[in-house]
Amino acid sequence: MDSPRRTTIYDVAREAGVAASTVSRALNNPRRVNPATRDHIVAVAERLGYRPDPLATALQSGHKATIAMLVPDITNPHFFGTIRGAEKRASEAGLTFILANTEESADNERNRIERLSRSVDGFVLAASRMEEETTRELARDYNLVLVNRQVRGLPSAVVDNGAGSRQVVEHLASLGHRSLVYLSGPHRSWPAAQRWRALRAAAEAHGMAARRLGPFPPRAEGGGVAADAGLGAGATALVAHNDLLAIGMLRRLAERGVSVPGQVSVVGYDDIFGADLCVPALTTVAGPQEEAGRAAVELLTRKGSLSRSQPAPQQVVLPSHLVIRRSTGPAAP
Amino acid sequence: MDSPRRTTIYDVAREAGVAASTVSRALNNPRRVNPATRDHIVAVAERLGYRPDPLATALQSGHKATIAMLVPDITNPHFFGTIRGAEKRASEAGLTFILANTEESADNERNRIERLSRSVDGFVLAASRMEEETTRELARDYNLVLVNRQVRGLPSAVVDNGAGSRQVVEHLASLGHRSLVYLSGPHRSWPAAQRWRALRAAAEAHGMAARRLGPFPPRAEGGGVAADAGLGAGATALVAHNDLLAIGMLRRLAERGVSVPGQVSVVGYDDIFGADLCVPALTTVAGPQEEAGRAAVELLTRKGSLSRSQPAPQQVVLPSHLVIRRSTGPAAP
DNA sequence: CAACATTTGGCAATCGCTTGCCATGGCACG
DNA sequence: CGTGCCATGGCAAGCGATTGCCAAATGTTG
Numbered sequence: 003m004d005s006p007r008r009t010t011i012y013d014v015a016r017e018a019g020v021a022a023s024t025v026s027r028a029l030n031n032p033r034r035v036n037p038a039t040r041d042h043i044v045a046v047a048e049r050l051g052y053r054p055d056p057l058a059t060a061l062q063s064g065h066k067a068t069i070a071m072l073v074p075d076i077t078n079p080h081f082f083g084t085i086r087g088a089e090k091r092a093s094e095a096g097l098t099f100i101l102a103n104t105e106e107s108a109d110n111e112r113n114r115i116e117r118l119s120r121s122v123d124g125f126v127l128a129a130s131r132m133e134e135e136t137t138r139e140l141a142r143d144y145n146l147v148l149v150n151r152q153v154r155g156l157p158s159a160v161v162d163n164g165a166g167s168r169q170v171v172e173h174l175a176s177l178g179h180r181s182l183v184y185l186s187g188p189h190r191s192w193p194a195a196q197r198w199r200a201l202r203a204a205a206e207a208h209g210m211a212a213r214r215l216g217p218f219p220p221r222a223e224g225g226g227v228a229a230d231a232g233l234g235a236g237a238t239a240l241v242a243h244n245d246l247l248a249i250g251m252l253r254r255l256a257e258r259g260v261s262v263p264g265q266v267s268v269v270g271y272d273d274i275f276g277a278d279l280c281v282p283a284l285t286t287v288a289g290p291q292e293e294a295g296r297a298a299v300e301l302l303t304r305k306g307s308l309s310r311s312q313p314a315p316q317q318v319v320l321p322s323h324l325v326i327r328r329s330t331g332p333a334a335p
Numbered sequence: 336m337d338s339p340r341r342t343t344i345y346d347v348a349r350e351a352g353v354a355a356s357t358v359s360r361a362l363n364n365p366r367r368v369n370p371a372t373r374d375h376i377v378a379v380a381e382r383l384g385y386r387p388d389p390l391a392t393a394l395q396s397g398h399k400a401t402i403a404m405l406v407p408d409i410t411n412p413h414f415f416g417t418i419r420g421a422e423k424r425a426s427e428a429g430l431t432f433i434l435a436n437t438e439e440s441a442d443n444e445r446n447r448i449e450r451l452s453r454s455v456d457g458f459v460l461a462a463s464r465m466e467e468e469t470t471r472e473l474a475r476d477y478n479l480v481l482v483n484r485q486v487r488g489l490p491s492a493v494v495d496n497g498a499g500s501r502q503v504v505e506h507l508a509s510l511g512h513r514s515l516v517y518l519s520g521p522h523r524s525w526p527a528a529q530r531w532r533a534l535r536a537a538a539e540a541h542g543m544a545a546r547r548l549g550p551f552p553p554r555a556e557g558g559g560v561a562a563d564a565g566l567g568a569g570a571t572a573l574v575a576h577n578d579l580l581a582i583g584m585l586r587r588l589a590e591r592g593v594s595v596p597g598q599v600s601v602v603g604y605d606d607i608f609g610a611d612l613c614v615p616a617l618t619t620v621a622g623p624q625e626e627a628g629r630a631a632v633e634l635l636t637r638k639g640s641l642s643r644s645q646p647a648p649q650q651v652v653l654p655s656h657l658v659i660r661r662s663t664g665p666a667a668p
Numbered sequence: 669c670a671a672c673a674t675t676t677g678g679c680a681a682t683c684g685c686t687t688g689c690c691a692t693g694g695c696a697c698g
Numbered sequence: 699c700g701t702g703c704c705a706t707g708g709c710a711a712g713c714g715a716t717t718g719c720c721a722a723a724t725g726t727t728g
Contacts, residue, residue, distance in 0.1 A: 008453070008714095010713095010714055010715080011714065011715060011716095012714080012715095020677075020678085021677065021678045021679080022678090022714090022715080022716095023677075023678065023679080023680095023716075023717075024676085024677055024678075026715065026716060026717085027676095027677085027716090027717090030716080031716095031717095034675095034676080034677095035675095035676070035677075036675080036676060036677085039676080039677085053449070053450075053453065054714080054715070055394075055453045055713090055714055055715070056453055056454050057390050057393050057394045057399070057453060057454060057713090057714080057715090058394055058683090058713070058714035058715040058716090059714080059715055059716080060390050060683095060715090061388075061390045061391055061394050061682095061683050061684070061685095061713090061714080061715075061716095062682070062683050062714080062715050062716045062717085063683085063715080063716055063717090064683085066390070068454075076415070076418065076419050076422060077415065077419055079412070079415075079608060082409070082410065082412075082415070085409065086409050086410055086436070089409060089434065089435070089436050090436070093435065093436065098433055098451065098454060099433060099434055099435065100431055100432060100433050100434070101422065101432060101433075101434040102422070102426065102432065103419070103422050103423070103426065116386070117386075118431065120341070120386065120388045120389055120390060121389050121390060121401075121431060249612060275412060275608065275609055276608060276609030276612050279582065279609050279612045279613040279614075280612040280613075281612075281614045341684095343683095343684055343685085344684065344685060344686095345684080345685095353707075353708085354707065354708045354709075355684090355685080355686095355708090356685095356686075356687075356707075356708065356709080356710095357706085357707055357708075358685095359685065359686060359687085360686090360687090360706095360707085363686080364686095364687095367705095367706080367707095368705095368706070368707075369705080369706060369707085372706085372707085387684085387685075388683090388684055388685070390683090390684080390685095391683070391684035391685045391686090391713090392684080392685060392686080393685095393713095394683090394684080394685075394686095394713050394714070394715090395684080395685050395686045395687085395712075395713050396685075396686060396687090396713085397713085
C-alpha cells in the first residue's frame with residue numbers, strides 16, 4: 003500500500019542483532035535455530051509488528067498461499083453455496099481467495115487461468131465450460147480441481163445428482179405419474195448430462211416414459227419456452243434442469259392458468275435460495291454445495307503437498323436428495 | 336505454478352538481442368524506446384509467449400494490480416449485486432479481485448485488511464462493521480473505499496435509502512396507514528440508521544406515527560421475533576430492515592394466520608433475488624447495488640492515480656426507489 | 669586432550685522485474 | 699567543424715524474502 007514503509011526482515015534482523023537469514027529461519031523453520039535466539043527474534047518481530055511480505059515470499063519460494071476460483075456466473079444463486087464453502091475453507095487454511103467470473107465462456111476461463119497462473123497456487127473450476135481435452139491439457143501446467151464436473155484423471159468434487167434424480171422418479175411414480183419430461187440445461191453442461199442419464203435410467207426401471215427437451219438457458223427467462231415445450235409434450239411431470247428454470251416455468255404456467263401441481267408437477271434442481279419462497283414452493287433436488295466447495299479447496303491444498311506420493315487424483319462425490327415441497331402432486335388423470 | 340519454467344524478460348531480451356531493461360521499457364513505457372526496436376521486442380515477446388510475472392512486478396514497482404473486497408456475509412443475497420458489480424469493474428480494469436468474508440465481525444475485517452495489505456492496492460469495504468474512528472485510522476495507512484456506509488473524509492459509494500424510504504411512507508400514507516413500525520437491523524448498521532432517519536422524518540411530515548423496534552438479526556430467522564414484536568406494537572404497517580427479515584416476517588405472519596396485506600402491510604429493503612417469489616410478493620426499496628460496486632472500484636482506481644491532486648475524497652450517492660408488489664395494501668380499519 | 673560430529677548463524681545468490689543514472693551516437697546549430 | 703542536446707539503450711542496484719553452502723562454536727567421544 004502507500005504507508006510510509008513497512009518493517010522488513012532486515013529491520014528485525016538489525017534490531018535483534020542477527021542476520022536476516024536467521025530471522026527467516028526463526029520464523030519458518032524454527033528447529034533450525036537455537037531456542038533462545040528464536041524466542042528473542044520472535045519477540046523483536048512481534049514488537050516491531052513485522053509481517054512477511056507475501057509477494058516477496060512468493061517470488062522467492064514459489065509458494066503463493068493463494069488460490070483462485072472461477073465461476074461461470076457469480077449472479078447465479080446456484081453457486082453461492084459452493085463459493086461460500088470454498089472461501090471458508092481457503093480462509094481457514096490461510097489462503098487468499100481470488101474470485102473470477104467467466105461469464106459462461108470457455109475462452110474466458112482459459113484466459114483467466116493463464117492470466118492468474120503466476121499469482122496463484124491453483125484453481126477451483128466451478129461447473130467448467132471447457133472441453134475435456136482442453137481441461138486436461140491445462141491440468142498439465144496448472145493445479146486444477148473441478149467442482150460439479152468430472153473429467154477423467156482430474157481431481158474433482160461433485161454433487162451426485164444420481165441419487166436425487168432417482169428419488170425424483172420414485173416420488174413421481176408413487177404419485178401416479180407415467181411420464182416425465184426433462185427440460186435440459188446447456189448443451190455442454192456436465193450436470194445436465196448426468197441428470198438426464200439418471201432420470202432416464204430410473205424412469206425405465208419404473209416403467210415410466212421419459213423425454214428430454216431443450217437445451218434451454220438455465221435461467222428464469224428460459225422458463226417461458228421451457229414450460230410451453232413441456233406442456234406441448236403432454237407429460238404430467240416437468241423436471242427442470244435447475245431451480246431458476248423451474249421458477250421461470252412456474253411463472254409461465256401460472257400465466258397460462260395451468261395449475262401446479264393440479265394439472266402438472268414441477269421439479270427443480272439445486273434447492274437455491276428462493277426455492278421455498280415461490281408459489282407453489284418448489285420440489286427440488288438438494289445437494290451439499292457448500293461441502294463441495296470445501297472439498298475442492300481441500301483437494302487443491304492436499305494435492306500440492308503430496309504431489310509426488312499421490313498419483314491418483316481424488317474424486318469426491320457427495321450425495322444429493324429430494325426435497326419435497328408443493329409443486330409436485332398426484333398425476334392428473 | 337509447477338510448470339517447467341515460464342519465459343522471463345531475460346529470455347526475451349536474449350532472443351531479441353537487447354538488454355532486459357529495454358524489454359521492460361518497450362513493454363511498459365513504449366515511448367522511451369525506438370519504434371523499430373520496440374516492434375521487434377514486442378514481436379519476440381509475443382512469439383515466446385512472454386507474460387510478465389505479476390508478483391515480481393508488484394514487488395519492485397509496488398503496483399499490485401489487485402484489489403480486495405471485504406463482505407460481512409457472502410451468503411447474504413443482498414451483497415450479490417455489489418459483489419458482481421465490483422468484480423466486473425475490476426476485471427474490466429485488469430485488476431485481480433480478492434473476495435473475503437468477514438463474518439459480520441469488525442475484528443475480522445481489520446485483520447483481513449492487515450493481512451492482505453501487502454498484496455493489494457486497496458480495499459472495497461462493503462457494509463463495514465468497523466467503528467468510524469477505526470476506519471478512518473486504517474484509511475491513513477491503506478486505500479479504502481466504503482460501500483453502503485459513509486464516514487466523513489472517506490470515499491464511498493452508497494445507495495441512498497432516503498428517497499426509497501420517503502416513497503415507502505408516501506405509499507403507506509396514501510393507503511391510509513396512520514402508523515408504521517421499523518424493525519431495525521444490527522445496532523451498528525449504517526443503513527439501518529439511515530433508513531430509520533428517513534422513515535421517521537417522512538412519517539412526521541405525513542403526520543404518521545413511527546416507532547422503531549429491534550435490533551433484529553437481518554436474516555430470515557430474525558423474522559419470527561420481529562413479526563411478533565411488530566404485531567405487538569399494534570401498527571398496520573411493518574417496515575423491515577431488509578428483505579431477508581421481511582421474508583421471515585411473512586412466514587411468521589402466515590403461521591399466525593395474519594393476512595398480508597389484509598391485516599398488516601409489510602415492506603422490505605434491497606429487492607433481493609426472491610423478493611418477487613415469496614407470497615405475497617414483497618413491496619421493497621430497490622437500489623442500484625451493482626452500480627454501487629462498480630463505483631466503489633472506480634473510486635479506488637481513480638484515487639490511486641490522482642492521489643496528489645485530489646484531496647477531497649469522492650462520495651458517490653445513488654438513488655433508490657420503491658418497488659410496489661403485493662405485500663402492501665390499504666390499512667385495516 | 670585430540671579428533672570428529674553436530675549445531676548454529678552468516679554470506680551471498682536468487683526469484684523476475686523496474687528504474688535511476690550513465691554512455692553513446694546522431695543531429696542541429698552557431 | 700566544434701559544441702551541446704536529445705534520443706536510445708545498457709548497467710546495476712534494488713524490491714523482501716528464502717536457502718545452499720560454509721565457518722565458527724559447541725558438544726561428544728576415544
